[in-house]
Amino acid sequence: MGKNTDRASPAHVAIIMDGNGRWAQKRGKPRLFGHHAGARRVREIVEACPDFAVKYLTIFAxxxxxxxxxxxxxxxxxxxFKRYLMSETKELVDAGVRVRFIGDRIKLDETLVALMDELELLTCHNDTVHLTIALNYGGRxxxxxxxxxxxxxxKAGRIDPEAVDAETLARYLDTYVLPDPDxxxxxxxxxxxxxxxxxQSAYSEYEFVDTLWPDFTRDEFGRILASFTRRERRYGAVPG
Structure with a gap:
């Protein structure tokens, strides 16, 4: 993988949406009040992605x-989560958003999993933005x-153990159809x-911001993306 010299906007952005509970507590509200506010913020950021040339958005739910x-x-x-999936389905379909879920579904209840399956199916032909929702997800x-x-x-003899490398394992990850986050x-x-x-984030750039997620606006998103274009990504190589 070579050095990125075109300083393009990131094609894939991943977000750890932290601070909902603290946002609510600062307002004397229960933590779930903050989670509802955070869910509304997701819509704004998804809608902003095409304007900033972000093709892939992955959120940690x-x-x-x-x-x-x-x-x-x-x-x-x-x-x-159930309410969000039911209320946002039409908007996501109409906006051309393709939705995928990553994570272990075993602990999730059947109704939620059915809604997830339905949304993936309804949006499977969309291509404006690829929204990946990490639900009951952990990297390890x-x-x-x-x-x-x-x-x-x-064990079944379909793969030679001596042929296993990093690319082989990557094909078995939840994100095997997605590019790594920039x-x-x-x-x-x-x-x-x-x-x-x-x-996936072995060579991703990171941005840690003080803003609590319900206060994270498209303007701040845009400023971070603009800052990204000034970074030099060397992937282990030396400058020049």
Whole structure:
């Protein structure tokens, strides 16, 4: 992979949407109030993507570690996901957004999984923006699941173990049809990646911003994307 010299806008942006709970608490509201505000912000950023030449957007909606939260918050989030999928389907279809989900669906209830399947099917021919929603997702969990699938293929004799390399394993990841993210943004002032796209973001640029997710506007999104075009991506090479 060579150096990016054209300084283009990132084709694939991934976002760790952090700060919903703190945003709500600062306003004396329950945490779920912030999650609802955050869901509305998702629509604005998805709608902005074509204007900024962002073809792929991946958002971190619920991690494998988020089950540790209170039962009331987890239950409220699951209801919010269902409501979002039902209310946004027409808008997403009409806007030409293709939706995919990554993560382990085993722990999700059947109604939610059915809504996810339906939305993927209804948008499968869209190509304006590719929106990937990470739901019950963790980077380590994804690699472990991919390794299990690959191991089964090797055991069955369909793959030579000596031929396994990084590209082989990548084909078994949840994101196998997507390009790696060019840019990963995390809101809320936290400077960590929280088990998000560990494999895929090996050479991604990162931007950590103090803004809480419900306050993250398309203008701030645009400023970050403009800043990205001034970065030199060397992928391990030396300048020049």
């Amino acid at each position: 619920f991690s494998t570690e988020n089950w540790k939260r209170t039962q009331s918050e987890v239950s409220g989030l699951m209801k919010l 969990d994804e690699v472990a699941r991919a390794t299990k699938r690959l191991a089964r293929e090797v 840019l990963v943004i995390r809101t809320s002032g936290e400077a960590r990646i929280s088990n998000f796209l560990l494999w």
